[in-house]
Each structure stands twice: as structure tokens, then as C-alpha cells.
Amino acid sequence: MRDRDETDLVRALRGAAGGAPEPAGDMLTAIGDRRRRRSHRRARSMLAAAAVLVVIGGGTAVARDVLPSGGGEGVSVTGVAADPSSPAADPSEGTGKTPEMSVDPVAEVWPKAVSTIPAKAADGWKYRPITGLSATELLLTAESSFEKAGRLEVYDTAARKSTVLAEMPAPPGVKGYFAQDVEVGADSIVWWGKTPNNRDEWADFWVVPRTGGTARRVGEVTGARARVERIGVTADSVFWSVRAGGVYRMPLAGGSPEYVAGTDGLHLLYWPWAFDVANGREGEDWDRNQTKLFNLETGQTVAVNAPDGARGLRCGPVWCFGASGDESIVQRTDGSDRRALPGLSGRMEYTPLAGRFGFFSLSGVTGRDAAGEEIEDAHAPLAAVYDPITGRTAGVGKRDPSGGGGIGTGTSSSPTSIIYWDEDRRQVEECKVEDASSAPRSAPSGAPLPTGKVTVCSTTEKGGGKEFTVVNLLAVSPTE
Known part of the structure; x- marks a missing residue:
């Protein structure tokens, strides 16, 4: 799947999701990449947020911020015309290249990085991984209801034990409040929150010592300064970038927000680095190449040397990933050590995970049978x-x-070190025959509607909910 196809699919699904009703029940199936348009996710159902969803069937389609709620979504109708303007309507969409490399399971490649954790706390609150604190410590939020984070916990994968780090309270008198992204600093952990179900341009910031304790509200902002994109923290300040570009700071001791001079058009990557492309803002040109990184602490600028024909190049201080033609590429920021990555053409994260790792979808398609139908390897990894x-x-x-x-x-604000999934959750397709007159229609305007009987299939998610398999990239040594 070419990056351009993936982008079109994401935009189409986001548009469909925007008008969905309030989610009902548990949608904690495929979780991740909460940075993209997170403040709008509370009002989604059929295409709900908080996820990187890999939908695979005759190929791989990667959709960011989209997650089926498990209530019969993903309806397909045999015999009913599909809308050709929809990127998801073409069955060849997202098939990608047949992988040209053998991909061994992560448990064989980096066994120390793989563990299992419970999906729920002892009181039934549901865990949502944030990022690694060390090679054996995972930072989690515990949610009392869907995306309603109520506390921070640290899970020790060696001791197989969870410890409460801090409660995540709502500010007094604020209705519809939801904590948003969490960020880990050297001494402190910060997060921000807002009321996403109303139109107020308002946000606030909280801090707690990294060792745990009572969370303290730092302050609040309104207007354009409340359009928070990513956050960072130092010993004395919380920093954040806004969707239009530009970085602000507020003292942890409290005080007025200040604009950081010289940050016009810049967006936080992780402290102290900012770059010149937005973090998934809707309307962002995904094919645009990053051109620089800026160190907010020292004022250093690192230029990115993009090769001719590169698209979507995104970099940390050292490594960049992008696309050239139908292949992904990796290089250092100065353009050295550039190489192609055959078989890895669908990026699931644009910025490198944990500052260095590329994350790609895998189609699982190994060829076609005599009838031209795609053959999939049911045992191939998803990514x-x-x-x-x-x-x-x-x-x-x-x-x-x-x-x-x-x-x-x-779900950390900066690129996370955690990838995870539920081994026991599965997709189940159920089909029935109906009159065409009562089946869902997606024919373009003016096209003839089908008559007679049609087969209607829906995909639901079943099982799981007991534990997650977690890969913590902080446990991967550069020498492994």
C-alpha cells in the first residue's frame, strides 16, 4: 500500500467518524496514536477514535484514529454497488506489495522486550498503556469508563505488579472533562485536559512527580493557546505546541502562558526537539518532507537532507523514515546511511517510535490463486x-x-516506546441474505439500485479483554 493510499483512507474514515454518536460500551480493542485529533474522539462510535486499526482481508489497510465499536460495523453488501469515490470501496485498495523479507516474531527477535499485562486493574478499571519508563516499567492509565482516565499506574513486568502513581482528578466545577495526552519528563509527569464535547477553546495542565504523589493543577489556557497538539516538561515548566504551529510555556509553579520566541511554524516532537511539520493535523500534507529540527533548549538547528523524490520524510534527531516510489526508506538526518526497506511500504507511525524505530503494516498476501483471489498467510504478523x-x-x-x-x-504525547495487542480478540464475519430493498446502500447518485436478494456481511470483534501482549522498545538494546 502506497502512503498516498493510506492517507486518503485515513481522511475518508475521519470524515465519516466526525458525525457519529456518543460511543457505547467498550471499544478498547486496537489502541494507539491518540495524538491525532484526540479532542474530538469522545463523539465517535461507528468509527471511534483512540486507535491504530489494522484491517486485513485480501490486503492491509492502515487507518489512524479509527476503531470499530464491535456492534456490527464494517458492513459489506454483495450485489450493492459501492461508492467509487471512497478510498475504502476498492477491494484492491491497501493490498500493498507482497513482503519481500521474512519477518520473525518479536518474541524471537527481542524476547526481553515482550511481556503480558492484565487488561484491567483489580477494581475493574481498564488499562491503557502510555509508554515505557524503563526496560521493565510501563506507564498506564486506568479508566473508569471509555477514555475516562482516573489514575496513573506503573506496571513492573519483572515483578508482574502494578503500583498506583497518582490520581488524575477533574478540576472542580468543570463538566465533561477528559484528561488527554500524558508526557514523561526527567523529574515530572505532566498531562493536559479539556472538555471535548463542547465548543469551548479551553485546556488545563497537571503535574505530578515522576516518583508519584498528589497531582497539582498548573494552570489553564483559552483561545488559540488551548489548541494543544503535544506537550513537554522540564524541571520548571510545561511546554506545548499548538496545531497552527508555535510553542508556549507555563511555569510548573503556576503563572501566565508565554510564547517561546523563534518557534513560529514549529511543532513539538519531544522535549527539547521541535520540527516543522504538524503532528497529524487534519489537512496536513502527509507527503510533505520535514526540513529541520530545532532544539528549544540550546537553539541548535539540525537540517534534514531529503533525497530527490522522497515523500513524507519524518525525523528524530538521528533517524528519518519516508517513502520513495513504492518503497519506504530510512536514513540519518544528514542523508547518510540511506537504504530502501523492501516489503515495508505502509507506515503506521510517521515519526520514529522511541526516537528510532520504524513501524509498518504487513499485508500478509502471498500471491493469488487460479481464480485471481488473493492468498493470505493467516500466521503472518499484522505489522x-x-x-x-x-x-x-x-x-x-x-x-x-x-x-x-x-x-x-x-498514548504518550511524544512518540511512544510501546506497541500492544490483545491476542484473544478476534474479528468474526457474519453474513445473511436480505432483500436488496432493505440492505444498506452505497451506490453513487444516479446509479441503478440492485434488486432481488443480496448477501449482507458485518464484522464484529469478540473475545479478549483479559490481557495485552506488550512490546516495550526501551528494552531493545542498540547492540541486539
Whole structure:
């Protein structure tokens, strides 16, 4: 699947999701990439947010911020014309290239990085991974209801034990409040919150010591300064970038927000680095190449040397991933050590995970049968992680017998170190024959509608909910 196809699919699904009703029940199936348009996610159902969803069946389609709620979504009708203007309507969409490399499971490539954790706390609150604190410590939120984070916990994968770090309270008198992205600093952990179900341009910031304790509200902002995109924290300040570009700071001790001079058009990557492309803002040109990084602490600028023909180049301080033609590429920011990545053409994260790893979808398609139907490897991983230092590739996620499956990334503000999935959750397709007159219609305006009997199929997600398999990239040594 070419990056351009993936982008079109994402935009189409986002548009469909925008008018969905309030979600009902548990949609914690494929979780990740909450940075993209997170403040609008509370009002989604049929195409709900909080996810990287890998939909695989005759190929792979990667959709950011989209997650089926498990209530019969994903309806397909045999015999009813599909809207050709929809990127998802073409069955060849997202098939991608047949993988040209053998991808070993992550448990074989980086066994120390893989663990299982419970999906729920002892009191039944549901866990949502954020990022790694160390090679054996995972930062989690515990949610009392869908995306309603109520506390921070640390799970020790060696001791297999969870410890409460802090409560995440709502400010007094604020209705419809939801905590948003969490960010880990050297001494503190910060997060921001807002009221996403109303039109107020308002946000606030909270801080707690990294060792735990009582969370303290730093302050609040309104207007354009409340259009928070990503956050960072130092010993004395919380920083954030806004969707239109530009970085602000507020002292942790409280005080007025200040604009950081010289940050026009810049967006936080993670402290102290900012770059010149937006973090998934709707309307952003995904094919646009990043041209620089700026160190907010020292004032240093690192130029990015993009090769001719590159698209969507996104970089940390050292490594960049992008596309050229139908292949993905990796290089250092100065353009050195550039190489193609055959078989890895669908990026699931644009910025490198944990500052260095590429994250790609895998189609699982191995060829076509005599009738021209695609043949899938039901045991192929859903996705792959690539380490540019060692050149090793590891397969992540479990593909269910239907060819589908879900996989997600942790929800930290900066690029996370966590990838995770539910091994026991599966997609089940159920089909029935109906009169065409009562079946869902997606024919373009003016096209003839089908008559007679049609087969209507819907995909639901069943099982799971007990534990997650987690890959913590902080446990991967550069020498492995």
C-alpha cells in the first residue's frame, strides 16, 4: 500500500467518524496514536477514535484514529454497488506489495522486550498503556469508563505488579472533562485536559512527580493557546505546541502562558526537539518532507537532507523514515546511511517510535490463486518494527483466522516506546441474505439500485479483554 493510499483512507474514515454518536460500551480493542485529533474522539462510535486499526482481508489497510465499536460495523453488501469515490470501496485498495523479507516474531527477535499485562486493574478499571519508563516499567492509565482516565499506574513486568502513581482528578466545577495526552519528563509527569464535547477553546495542565504523589493543577489556557497538539516538561515548566504551529510555556509553579520566541511554524516532537511539520493535523500534507529540527533548549538547528523524490520524510534527531516510489526508506538526518526497506511500504507511525524505530503494516498476501483471489498467510504478523541501528525487523500483532486483527501504540504525547495487542480478540464475519430493498446502500447518485436478494456481511470483534501482549522498545538494546 502506497502512503498516498493510506492517507486518503485515513481522511475518508475521519470524515465519516466526525458525525457519529456518543460511543457505547467498550471499544478498547486496537489502541494507539491518540495524538491525532484526540479532542474530538469522545463523539465517535461507528468509527471511534483512540486507535491504530489494522484491517486485513485480501490486503492491509492502515487507518489512524479509527476503531470499530464491535456492534456490527464494517458492513459489506454483495450485489450493492459501492461508492467509487471512497478510498475504502476498492477491494484492491491497501493490498500493498507482497513482503519481500521474512519477518520473525518479536518474541524471537527481542524476547526481553515482550511481556503480558492484565487488561484491567483489580477494581475493574481498564488499562491503557502510555509508554515505557524503563526496560521493565510501563506507564498506564486506568479508566473508569471509555477514555475516562482516573489514575496513573506503573506496571513492573519483572515483578508482574502494578503500583498506583497518582490520581488524575477533574478540576472542580468543570463538566465533561477528559484528561488527554500524558508526557514523561526527567523529574515530572505532566498531562493536559479539556472538555471535548463542547465548543469551548479551553485546556488545563497537571503535574505530578515522576516518583508519584498528589497531582497539582498548573494552570489553564483559552483561545488559540488551548489548541494543544503535544506537550513537554522540564524541571520548571510545561511546554506545548499548538496545531497552527508555535510553542508556549507555563511555569510548573503556576503563572501566565508565554510564547517561546523563534518557534513560529514549529511543532513539538519531544522535549527539547521541535520540527516543522504538524503532528497529524487534519489537512496536513502527509507527503510533505520535514526540513529541520530545532532544539528549544540550546537553539541548535539540525537540517534534514531529503533525497530527490522522497515523500513524507519524518525525523528524530538521528533517524528519518519516508517513502520513495513504492518503497519506504530510512536514513540519518544528514542523508547518510540511506537504504530502501523492501516489503515495508505502509507506515503506521510517521515519526520514529522511541526516537528510532520504524513501524509498518504487513499485508500478509502471498500471491493469488487460479481464480485471481488473493492468498493470505493467516500466521503472518499484522505489522513490523524496524531498527535502523541493527537492521533487524520484528513482526508484531496476531492475525486472526479471518485475516483481521487489531494492534495499537501507547498514548504518550511524544512518540511512544510501546506497541500492544490483545491476542484473544478476534474479528468474526457474519453474513445473511436480505432483500436488496432493505440492505444498506452505497451506490453513487444516479446509479441503478440492485434488486432481488443480496448477501449482507458485518464484522464484529469478540473475545479478549483479559490481557495485552506488550512490546516495550526501551528494552531493545542498540547492540541486539
